[in-house]
Amino acid sequence: MPKKKKLEYLPQQLLVEGDKDRHVIWALCQKHQLPQNFSVELPKKAEGIEALLRILPIKLKNEEIKTLGIVVDADLDLTTRWQSVSDKLQESGYQNIPKEIPQTGWIHKQAKLPKIGVWVMPNNQLPGMLEDFVTYLIPDEDILKVKAEAILQEIETAKINPYSLTHHSKALIHTWLAWQKKPGMPMGQAITAKALSNNSEIANIFIIWLQKLFSN
Structure with missing residues (x-):
């Protein structure tokens, strides 16, 4: 499970909207025995999508960050949420961003920029949330x-x-x-506590996305 202490400048980070997201992801990572090679971060002053989008360009300019994953809620409109994230990435110099997020999440490498990945809750296909x-x-x-x-x-x-x-x-x-x-x-x-399954199809797809994103 990714450690909780002193993770602000780990070179691989996963940016999420709030503390509930972080704890769910930590639990899944622990159950699937993912390597402790990334931290799960959230905006410091406020939770939610607006706070995440404000901090995103700052994260992308941090030269110490080599890989940045982003997990956001689709809420009522998946297309609008994906567009709002895409716009921020384009402003930071990313190119070849697809019009729709792939069903298995998006991962992209581009020269002189951090490796980037995006997952839109719940499953990159439907409106909804964590x-x-x-x-x-x-x-x-x-x-x-x-x-x-x-x-x-x-x-x-x-x-x-x-x-x-x-x-x-x-x-x-x-x-x-x-x-x-x-x-x-x-x-x-x-x-x-195993009340919820960590081996459901959606959990497995999410874990595979994390593994690909944070692989060396």
Whole structure:
């Protein structure tokens, strides 16, 4: 698992929107025994996409950084999110950026610039966020997921849900986590505790992207 201490200037870094992303990725890396050759970083003053996009050009100008991975949420519009990241990369000198992010994530090498990689949660194909990605880690045969979905559908149909429908996946995963042996585990801890699968198809594709990105 990538270490947490004194990682600001490791030559290989993964930039994420927030602490939840970091803990989920740490847990997956630990389960898959990835080499400890990169750090997982987030914006220092604020979390979220805007803070990440502000710090991105600064990271890319840091001559000590040799490889930079970027993990962001698609939120409501995958195309818009990919474009916002692409624009920042183009401003920093990157060329030949595809119009659409590949299904398996994007990795690119360019002379005199850090090796770059981008993953858009949940799976580079759909709108959504980290919580959608983690929901895919619930085992297929799990009956509590079906029950949680039914309950959320019931309260949403009755329009008594305090959360917005855009946060349905957040409500789903945290409802499901509340019903586990240790209720209310954080998502990363649930991976470590094997309540969530680290060998689901989406997790494996993400890990392969990390391995390719940070390989020497």
